[in-house]
Every structure is written in structure tokens, then in C-alpha cells.
Amino acid sequence: MQRFKDKFALITGGTNGMGYATAQQFINESGKVIITGRSAETVNKAVEQLGENAFGMVSNASSMQDIMLLQDQVKQYTSHIDLLFANAGYGKFAPVEFADEAHFDELFNLLVKGTFFTVQQIVPLMKKGSTIVLNTSVVTEMNIQNFSIYSSAKSAVRSFIKTFAAEFTTKGIRVNGISPGYIKTNGFNNTGLNPEQIEEAIQSIIPTIPFKRFGEPAEIANAVLFLASQEASYIHGTELTVDAGISII
Numbered sequence: 001m002q003r004f005k006d007k008f009a010l011i012t013g014g015t016n017g018m019g020y021a022t023a024q025q026f027i028n029e030s031g032k033v034i035i036t037g038r039s040a041e042t043v044n045k046a047v048e049q050l051g052e053n054a055f056g057m058v059s060n061a062s063s064m065q066d067i068m069l070l071q072d073q074v075k076q077y078t079s080h081i082d083l084l085f086a087n088a089g090y091g092k093f094a095p096v097e098f099a100d101e102a103h104f105d106e107l108f109n110l111l112v113k114g115t116f117f118t119v120q121q122i123v124p125l126m127k128k129g130s131t132i133v134l135n136t137s138v139v140t141e142m143n144i145q146n147f148s149i150y151s152s153a154k155s156a157v158r159s160f161i162k163t164f165a166a167e168f169t170t171k172g173i174r175v176n177g178i179s180p181g182y183i184k185t186n187g188f189n190n191t192g193l194n195p196e197q198i199e200e201a202i203q204s205i206i207p208t209i210p211f212k213r214f215g216e217p218a219e220i221a222n223a224v225l226f227l228a229s230q231e232a233s234y235i236h237g238t239e240l241t242v243d244a245g246i247s248i249i
């Protein structure tokens with residue numbers, strides 16, 4: 001398929017997991033991709049693996065200084081962006097009584113402020129027919145202990161889908177969101193759990209998932225690229241849930 005021939009995507013947090021899988025599939029469909037990551041090592045490794053149609057930038061989505069450089073950095077590779085996948089993020093979890101201000105600020109700076117100002121900086125490079133996809137989460141639909149800060153931050157991102165869509169309609173830019181369930185990524189790495197605890201947590205979660213497995217990053221990529229494609233040309237201001245039905249049981 002060549003759905004994205006002559007198209008350029010910017011994918012934040014594109015060095016692994018869902019972002020990397022989306023970059024890989026976008027390139028497979030004849031597009032070019034700029035990915036961001038927090039370290040030169042991970043960015044360079046991902047770009048090397050993705051091939052000649054991939055470009056990388058070191059940029060931390062929780063750093064306003066980095067975000068304010070995004071537009072000029074992107075212009076080094078292209079004058080326009082056809083798809084912005086605001087994907088950068090991770091979770092940290094704690095009971096209400098043990099959460100502190102640093103935990104709160106870390107997640108809101110990354111997920112809420114980072115998403116908002118990334119969109120603000122890249123929209124000037126987007127023209128009619130371009131698309132924005134925000135990465136939310138099924139936790140906004142579920143009651144999960146220790147997730148109060150992460151869930152509230154993702155709920156704010158979810159609200160951006162509607163408000164951005166309303167504002168960017170006149171620009172001809174479609175805005176939608178993707179709401180992943182449990183996906184095979186390194187998302188547990190920032191939780192403070194050791195490898196044994198992570199594996200124990202995963203094994204305890206699997207039986208609660210209707211399909212009895214974690215989703216593959218490629219399954220999220222397929223959904224993101226559907227929303228970015230002409231097949232979704234009449235979809236605007238919508239959140240697409242990809243979670244094997246866990247949020248409705």
C-alpha cells in the first residue's frame with residue numbers, strides 16, 4: 001500500500017513501542033517520518049533500524065525548552081507535517097496518600113502540557129487535509145487503584161480531542177485520539193517495579209483482558225494510521241478505543 005506517499009509524519013516518543021511501530025508502518029506505506037526521543041542513543045538506534053526515510057530528533061516532551069525548538073528542528077527536514085502523532089508519555093502510579101507534588105507535576109508536564117504545546121508548535125506546519133492523533137488511554141474509562149494522577153492527566157488529553165477538533169476545523173485539520181488498552185511496550189519501566197514484579201503484574205492482568213493477551217504495538221499503529229488516512233476522512237473529534245474490550249466489562 002502507498003497511502004502515505006509523499007507524506008511526512010512527526011511522531012513523538014517514536015523510539016520504541018507504539019510510536020516506533022507507527023513510524024515503521026508509515027514508512028512501509030511510502031511515507032517519511034520524524035521521530036523524537038529523550039536520548040541521542042535511542043533516537044539514533046531507532047532511525048538506523050527504520051531506514052533512510054526516517055529522521056530523528058532528541059526532544060523531551062516534558063521540557064518546554066525542547067518543545068519550543070520543535071518547529072525549527074522539523075523545518076530542517078520538511079516544510080510541512082501531514083500527521084502529528086502526539087504519543088510521548090509514560091505512567092507512574094501511587095496511592096493517593098503517597099503521591100507527592102513531584103509525581104503530579106511530572107505526569108502533568110509530560111502528558112498535558114507536553115501534548116498541548118507540541119500541538120501548538122506543529123500546527124503552523126500543517127495544511128488542509130493534515131491530521132493530528134493524540135494518545136489517550138482506557139484508564140479514563142476504568143476505576144483503577146493508584147492511577148488517580150495518571151488517569152486525570154490522560155483525561156485532560158482526551159478533552160483536547162474535542163477542543164482541538166473544534167478549533168482546527170476551519171484549518172481543515174482533522175483531530176482524533178487513540179485509546180490503547182494493555183499493549184506490549186516498556187510502559188512498566190518507569191513504575192519503580194523490578195523485572196520480577198513487572199512480570200508478576202503482567203501475569204495478573206492477562207486474565208482480566210477479554211482476549212487474554214496484551215495487544216501488539218502494530219495493532220495500535222494500524223488504528224493510528226487508519227485515522228490518518230483518507231479512509232477516515234469523515235472522522236473528526238473522535239476517540240478510537242483499541243483495548244480488546246477491557247474498558248466495557
